Amino acid sequence: MATATPGQAQAPSPKDGNQPVLLSADSVTFDEQQGLVTARGNVELSQSLRTVRADTITYNRTTKVVTATGNIRIVEPSGDILFADYAELTDDMRDAFVENLRVLMTDNSRMAGNEAERRGERILRVNRGVYSPCELCKEDPTRPPLWQVRAVRVVHDKEEHEIRYKDAVLEMFGVPVAYTPYLSQPDATVDRKSGFLTPLLGSSSDLGLFIRPRYYIDMGPDQDATVEVGGFSKQGLLLGGEYRKRFERGRLTLNGSVTQGELPNGLADKNAPKENKLRGHFFARGLFEIDEVWRAGFDVKRASDETYLRKYFDNRGDDFLTSRAFVEGFRGRNYAAVSAYSWQDLRYGNTVEEPIVGPLAVYSAMGEPGSLFGGRWSLDSGILSLYRRQGASTRRFHVEPGWRRDITSSLGFVTTFEGRVLAVGHNSSHYDRPETTAVERGSASRFLLFPQGQVTVRYPFARYGESSQQLIEPLVAVTTAPRAPNDPDVPNEDSQDVEFDQANLFMFNRFPGIDRLEGGTRITYGLRTAIYGYRQGSASLFVGQSYRFNQENAYPAASGLRDRRSDYVGRLDLSPASWLDANYSFRIDPDTLRFRRHSLSGMVGVPEFTLSTAYSYLDNTPTSTATRTDLEQITIGVSSQFAPRWSVGASHVQSLRPAPGPRAAGAVLTYQDECFTFQTIARRDYTNTVGDVKDGNTLYFRLVFKNLGEFRTPGLGGLF
Known part of the structure; x- marks a missing residue:
C-alpha cells in the first residue's frame, strides 16, 4: 500500500476523451492489491464544472466506481447543490446513486428524499421526495415549511427543464390538503413552458357554479398562447384565448372570447323574455417600430353588448371601449402623429351616438432656447x-x-x-x-x-x-x-x-x-x-x-x-413626515365664499394602522335659477400591517348627495412571504342591477404557490 502527503494531484482520465480529474485531500492512500484509491480529510474532487466534496472518497479502479461518505456536497454545473450522507458515482461523475439526499436549487428551492438516482446530465429521480421553495424556520429547521409537495417519486428532467411528481400530496403546515396522481412544474431555469394553468373556480348569482380551465402553449421564444374553456351551471360554455407575438421591431397581442348566453331585450320591460344569442369580445393591440423616428400601432376593443365584460370578466370600471390606430414620430423636440378613433358605449340603455374620428393629425415643434x-x-x-x-x-x-x-x-x-x-x-x-x-x-x-x-x-x-x-x-x-x-x-x-x-x-x-x-x-x-x-x-x-x-x-x-x-x-399639500400625506384642492365663490368644489385625499398612520380618505364635492348648478344638483361622495379606508406577513384593509364608498346611501364596500386580507401569497377579497356593490348583471356580494380568492402556480377567481383577472 502506498501513501501520499496532503496536497493536490491530477489523476489521469480513466477514459480517452474525458476531461482530467483534480483531487485535493489531507491524505491519499493507494491499495494496489484491491485497486482502491482512498482520499481522506477535506476531500475535493473536481471535473469540468462539477465538484464533489466529502470526508472520504474512494475510487475503485476495477469497477470504475467512486464512493463518497460523510458530509457530501456535490455542486452541479447548473448551480444546484446536492447534500447527502452516502453517494456512489461513475468515474466520469455523470451517473450517481445517493442516500438521504437534500438539494438546494439555484432559486433557493429545496428538494429532499430517502434515496435518489442521477442518470447522465438529464434525469434526477428521487424516491419518497419532498419539494418546497419556502425557507425553513430559523428557530426550528425541523418544522415543516409553510407548504410542500410530498410525492412517492419526484423526477427532475433537466433536458425538459421540468419537475414531475407521482402520487403528489400538497401539505400546508405539515397537514395534507390536496392530492393528485400526477403533477408537473417547470424548474428554476424556465421562464415559461406549455401546460395546464391553475383553473378558475367559483360561484356567482349570474353564472352559477363554474370552472374555467386554462392551457398555456409555449409556441417559441417569440410567441405564446393561452386557451380557456369555461363551464357554467346557469350559462353555456365559454371559449376564450390570448395570443402574444414578439417581432424584431414590434409586438402583437390578441384576446377574445365567445359564448352562447341570455341577454335581456331592454330596460322598458324587465319581464320581457330574454334572447339567447352569441356573445363575446375581441381585443387586439399592436405596436411596431418602423425606423428610429416612426412607429405605428393599433388598439382595438369591441364587445358584443354592454354587459358582457361586466358579467364574464367583472370589468366594471369602463363606460367606453376605445379603439385606435395611429402612426407617430419623434425627432428631437418635434412630434407628429396621424390617428383614427372609434368608441363603443357600454352605458346600458344609452342611445347617444358615438362619433368616429379620422383622421386626427397633429404636429408639434419647439425651437432651441434663445x-x-x-x-x-x-x-x-x-x-x-x-x-x-x-x-x-x-x-x-x-x-x-x-x-x-x-x-x-x-x-x-x-x-x-x-x-x-x-x-x-x-x-x-x-x-x-x-x-x-x-x-x-x-x-x-x-x-x-x-x-x-x-x-x-x-x-x-x-x-x-x-x-x-x-x-x-x-x-x-x-x-x-x-x-x-x-x-x-x-x-x-x-x-x-x-x-x-x-x-x-x-x-x-x-x-x-x-x-x-x-x-x-x-x-x-x-x-x-x-x-x-x-x-x-x-x-x-x-x-x-x-x-x-x-x-x-x-x-x-x-x-x-x-x-x-x-x-x-x-x-394645499401637506406631508410633514412619512406618517401623514394630505392633498386638498378647492374652488370658492368670490361673492358668498361658499365652496363650489373641493376634494380631499389623505393618509395618516404607520404600517401597523393607516387611515385614508378621499372626499369630493361638486356644485353642479347648471344655471342660477335651475334646481341645484350637487354631487358629494366620501371614501374611507383603513389598513393594517398587523404582523410581518399579514395585512388587512377595508374601504367604504358613501354617496352624500344627491341620493345619500352606500355605493360600494370592500375588505382585503393578505398573507405574503417568500413562497406563498394568499388574498381574500370581499366586495359589496350597492348599485342597481344593470342589464343581466346583478348587484350584491362578491367574494374573491387568490393563492399563489411560488414555482407551482396560482389559483384565483375570475374577478382578479384583467383584460388589457
Whole structure:
C-alpha cells in the first residue's frame, strides 16, 4: 500500500476523451492489491464544472466506481447543490446513486428524499421526495415549511427543464390538503413552458357554479398562447384565448372570447323574455417600430353588448371601449402623429351616438432656447375629421405658432413674455343649432385668426434655514386677446367639460379645446408659499383668482369662470413626515365664499394602522335659477400591517348627495412571504342591477404557490 502527503494531484482520465480529474485531500492512500484509491480529510474532487466534496472518497479502479461518505456536497454545473450522507458515482461523475439526499436549487428551492438516482446530465429521480421553495424556520429547521409537495417519486428532467411528481400530496403546515396522481412544474431555469394553468373556480348569482380551465402553449421564444374553456351551471360554455407575438421591431397581442348566453331585450320591460344569442369580445393591440423616428400601432376593443365584460370578466370600471390606430414620430423636440378613433358605449340603455374620428393629425415643434429674439418659438397644428351617421359631423384644421421668453432682473423679478396666433377653420354639417326650438339640420363654416398675448411676473422670496427652506412667491399675469366669436353654429366637440382649478388658472385658454375660446383682457394673480425640509417633510399652499375686464358667457354657469371675477382656486399639500400625506384642492365663490368644489385625499398612520380618505364635492348648478344638483361622495379606508406577513384593509364608498346611501364596500386580507401569497377579497356593490348583471356580494380568492402556480377567481383577472 502506498501513501501520499496532503496536497493536490491530477489523476489521469480513466477514459480517452474525458476531461482530467483534480483531487485535493489531507491524505491519499493507494491499495494496489484491491485497486482502491482512498482520499481522506477535506476531500475535493473536481471535473469540468462539477465538484464533489466529502470526508472520504474512494475510487475503485476495477469497477470504475467512486464512493463518497460523510458530509457530501456535490455542486452541479447548473448551480444546484446536492447534500447527502452516502453517494456512489461513475468515474466520469455523470451517473450517481445517493442516500438521504437534500438539494438546494439555484432559486433557493429545496428538494429532499430517502434515496435518489442521477442518470447522465438529464434525469434526477428521487424516491419518497419532498419539494418546497419556502425557507425553513430559523428557530426550528425541523418544522415543516409553510407548504410542500410530498410525492412517492419526484423526477427532475433537466433536458425538459421540468419537475414531475407521482402520487403528489400538497401539505400546508405539515397537514395534507390536496392530492393528485400526477403533477408537473417547470424548474428554476424556465421562464415559461406549455401546460395546464391553475383553473378558475367559483360561484356567482349570474353564472352559477363554474370552472374555467386554462392551457398555456409555449409556441417559441417569440410567441405564446393561452386557451380557456369555461363551464357554467346557469350559462353555456365559454371559449376564450390570448395570443402574444414578439417581432424584431414590434409586438402583437390578441384576446377574445365567445359564448352562447341570455341577454335581456331592454330596460322598458324587465319581464320581457330574454334572447339567447352569441356573445363575446375581441381585443387586439399592436405596436411596431418602423425606423428610429416612426412607429405605428393599433388598439382595438369591441364587445358584443354592454354587459358582457361586466358579467364574464367583472370589468366594471369602463363606460367606453376605445379603439385606435395611429402612426407617430419623434425627432428631437418635434412630434407628429396621424390617428383614427372609434368608441363603443357600454352605458346600458344609452342611445347617444358615438362619433368616429379620422383622421386626427397633429404636429408639434419647439425651437432651441434663445433661438428667436432671445426666446423659444413653438408650433402646434392639426387636422380633425369627426363623423356621425345621425348627428353633427365636423372638419377642422388649425395652426398655432407661438413664442416665449423668460427674463430675470437683477432684483429677482422673473418675467415671462408669451404670444400665440391661432388660425383655425371649421366646417360642420347636420348640426342641430341650439338656439332653434324645431329640429333644424344645417351646416356652418368659419375661419378665425385669434392672437393672444400674456405677460407673467413672479417674485420669489426664498429663505434658507438650518433645517428647511421657505418660499413665498406672488404671481401676476396679464392676458389679452380679441373678443372670442364663439359661434353657436359651430359644434362644440372638445370644450364641453370645463375643469377650472389651480392647474389651468394661468393658461391662455381655460377651455380644454379650441372649439370654444376665451377672449378679452384679464388679470390673473396668485400666491404660492411652501416649506421644504432638508431631510423630510414639506408643505405648500397656492391660492389664485382671475379678473376679466369683459363678460364671457360661453363658459357654463357652474364652471367658476362665467362672471368677471372667477372663483378662488387653490391647493394645499401637506406631508410633514412619512406618517401623514394630505392633498386638498378647492374652488370658492368670490361673492358668498361658499365652496363650489373641493376634494380631499389623505393618509395618516404607520404600517401597523393607516387611515385614508378621499372626499369630493361638486356644485353642479347648471344655471342660477335651475334646481341645484350637487354631487358629494366620501371614501374611507383603513389598513393594517398587523404582523410581518399579514395585512388587512377595508374601504367604504358613501354617496352624500344627491341620493345619500352606500355605493360600494370592500375588505382585503393578505398573507405574503417568500413562497406563498394568499388574498381574500370581499366586495359589496350597492348599485342597481344593470342589464343581466346583478348587484350584491362578491367574494374573491387568490393563492399563489411560488414555482407551482396560482389559483384565483375570475374577478382578479384583467383584460388589457
